[in-house]
Amino acid sequence: MATLVTPEQFSPVADAEAIRNAVQGLGTDEKAIISILGHRNAAQRKLIRTAYEEIYQEDLVNRFESELSGEFERAVYRWMLDPADRDAVLANVAIKQSIIDFRVIVELSCIYSPEELLAVKRAYQARYHHSLEEDLAARTSGDLRKLLVALVGIYRYDGNEIHAGLAYAEAQNLHYAKEKFDHDAITRIVSTRSKAQLMATFNCYKDYFTISISKHLADDAENQYVTAVRTAIKCINDPRKYYEKVLQSALNKPGGTDEDALTRVIVTRAEKDLKDIKDLYCKRRSVSLDDAVAYVTSGDYKAFLLALLGKEN
Amino acid sequence: MATLVTPEQFSPVADAEAIRNAVQGLGTDEKAIISILGHRNAAQRKLIRTAYEEIYQEDLVNRFESELSGEFERAVYRWMLDPADRDAVLANVAIKQSIIDFRVIVELSCIYSPEELLAVKRAYQARYHHSLEEDLAARTSGDLRKLLVALVGIYRYDGNEIHAGLAYAEAQNLHYAKEKFDHDAITRIVSTRSKAQLMATFNCYKDYFTISISKHLADDAENQYVTAVRTAIKCINDPRKYYEKVLQSALNKPGGTDEDALTRVIVTRAEKDLKDIKDLYCKRRSVSLDDAVAYVTSGDYKAFLLALLGKEN
Known part of the structure; x- marks a missing residue:
């Protein structure tokens, strides 16, 4: 909601x-x-x-x-653009940072529908006269590049069919690939299979190895590639839980609030599922998201975010 | 024409x-x-x-x-399907062969427009309930997989703008990558840049190193990855010349005509540029394509191909 x-x-x-x-x-x-x-x-x-x-x-x-001016201007700017155009801007900003914010890219691939992602790619080309893929590829390297470019490049199948045998086989493949640090094998599965199929595969993984794939990968969490893969897994498994976590990290970032992430989640989800994310936040943190946002923001920026959060004046 | x-x-x-x-x-x-x-x-x-x-x-x-029945039935079948649906079938057939016919995949990425490729991917999903990317990824491996999945996954920028500095820099990158067998670097450039930009890069390469990139790569032509990259380069540089060569190889294949490739080129190009391909064939081989096709085919299959080739009865 x-x-x-x-x-x-x-x-x-x-x-x-x-x-x-x-x-x-x-x-x-x-x-x-x-x-x-x-x-x-x-x-x-x-x-x-x-x-x-x-x-x-x-x-x-x-x-x-x-x-x-300031964060308020940035939030209004993101709010006023057409959604696909706004997401193209968000992707471009994420790519151009000195350390790329790959969460923005992973969200496009693993939370947005294939048609929504395609609309963002069209908007990106119309605005920047490059493809999102080439800009991303030019500013990343190694296994992380392969993963991100594959994630954003693929036009995923959006059906709900699940092949149980394939889920079982690819759960084994993922486990083997994890043990052998075979990142290409992980990238291949995570970036090409449908979301429904991947959820089945991750469930198989947990059943068979008695640990979730995300937790299993966590022992190598220093690695940027692994962090990006875990982000993709979380986005596919439960977008709301993922966004709740992003908000929590943004609000409690050591050294000051991460306004970029805070604005992004509120602006991109306010018309979609922000109510559910709010409810989840309240349940997990025992404080309302409205109050948490109000605590770390101020002025017009605060008033604007609270309006989008549906808080009555 | x-x-x-x-x-x-x-x-x-x-x-x-x-x-x-x-x-x-x-x-x-x-x-x-x-x-x-x-x-x-x-x-x-x-x-x-x-x-x-x-x-x-x-x-x-x-x-x-x-x-x-026979080749005639296969040709009529390909001819009767909607073009995007037909190309989805061609891609599926190419993928399912024991040795994948990567030319069909490369053509989709490097000759078809981004919108045409997208239509084929949609048709593929509607017909097979998988994405083209995942089937391709599941049936290939290594560097060839990375290249083909990237080629077919990317939604290329279709504009005509050329960045001369980038063309120069990436010509150097390609040369360095070729010397160091850095296939990932080659894949990144060939699969993400726009066709116009790639043509500029390949021209730069030739100017600077006094050898075309395709010829330069040829000393490693045994390698399947290199063959696929060279196919991509040829498709980007000059689709008609590429198709003319495919026809020539199909008609003169040792051990018998490659009807699959022959039918594919004639059926997919008859409404597009087959006249130009025919003219080029005649110029290069000193024999008309109609005669060459008539020489190696027979019966209804022959009559059908000649009709598509525009040969008057």
Whole structure:
């Protein structure tokens, strides 16, 4: 379930006009912006952006970039782009970091549907005039590169059929590959099989070896490749649990909150399953996600995230 | 240019009825089938198949399978399927051979457009309930697997922009990788860069090292991986020249014609660029492709291929 709360009545023109009032003149009325955009879904935001451009001959996203600042601006920017375009930007930002944030890439491959991933790849090409695959390949190396490029390159089968014999055989293969450090064999299975098939394989693994594959791999957790594989396994097995963990790490990062990850999860999931992630967070951490977010953020950024989290004012 | 000659007037119902007459009763009138289907494009064939099914409550492709035989039946079958579905079948057949025919896979990645390749991957999943990538990965191994899975997995950027600096740098990278047998580096470049960028890189290579990359790699031509990379390079550089060579090899294969490759090239290119391939063949071999095909084939199979080649009766 989503957390985003949208109004029953909606007029893109009225919203565009209200936003114009908020950004015009001296100072910006951030509260007005949050009260509108924090309660509009992707289709509505697109209509607002179009209406704004038609009326004022100006791109709303550009205007926000010059009017807003800091984490709030970044969050609004990500929120205002078309979802596929936004994910292309997130992927590009992740790739360009000095240490690539491979979680963003793994999420695209292991949580998004094949069609959603394809839309992101199209948006990436339209925006950067490169393929996501080539930029990723050019900025990584070794086994990690092979894994990430394969993950993001593959157009996965999305059906629910499971081949029990194959699940058993590939559970053995994975175990053998783990023991022999045969990363190519692990990459082949994790990057090409359907999610349903992989879940069956991971279940087989646990039944047969009495340890989950993720835990089994953890003894080599220093290795970046292994960390990326474990991320993929977690994303495939239980996306909500995975996101809950990302939020928990972001909120409690030693040295300060990881706003990048915090914004990413809230912005990308608010219209999808953020309610379930919130519930899981509350259950596991004995504190509400709203309160945890409110504790480490401030100002307009805080108000915006809480609006997306569905917290009533 | 295509070789296929289609009539100005076309009625799917009249064609369906004529084909019904040809397949009904004792014996089959193969000539009638060839005279119709050998002169209909993909959209027309689809309409005929639909009309036939509506009128006779029977799938025409299934009917052909039981009425026709041998190479002729295989060629008609490939011709009657939707192009993406047919290519999915060709890929599946290529993968299932004891020694995989990687040319079929490389063609999909290096000659077909990214959208065409995507359509084949969708058709493959609809037909086999697996992804093309996973079947390919499960039946290959080592560096060849990495190359083929990467080639077919990637959604290439299709733009024409060329980065001259990158072409120069990657020509050096390829040369270094060739000397060091660093297949991963070669795979990364060939499978992720756009075709336009790769052509620029290969040109740089030739300018700088005074030998084409394909020729340079040839000293290791025993190696299956190297052969596949060279196939990819040829497909990217000049698809027509590549297909001309495939036809030449198929027609002159020691031990007998390679009908599989012969049918594949004629069926898949008749509506695209078979005229250019024919012209090139005639220029290079000093014999017309029609005559060369007529020399090694016979019966209905021969008549059908010649019809697709646009040879007037």
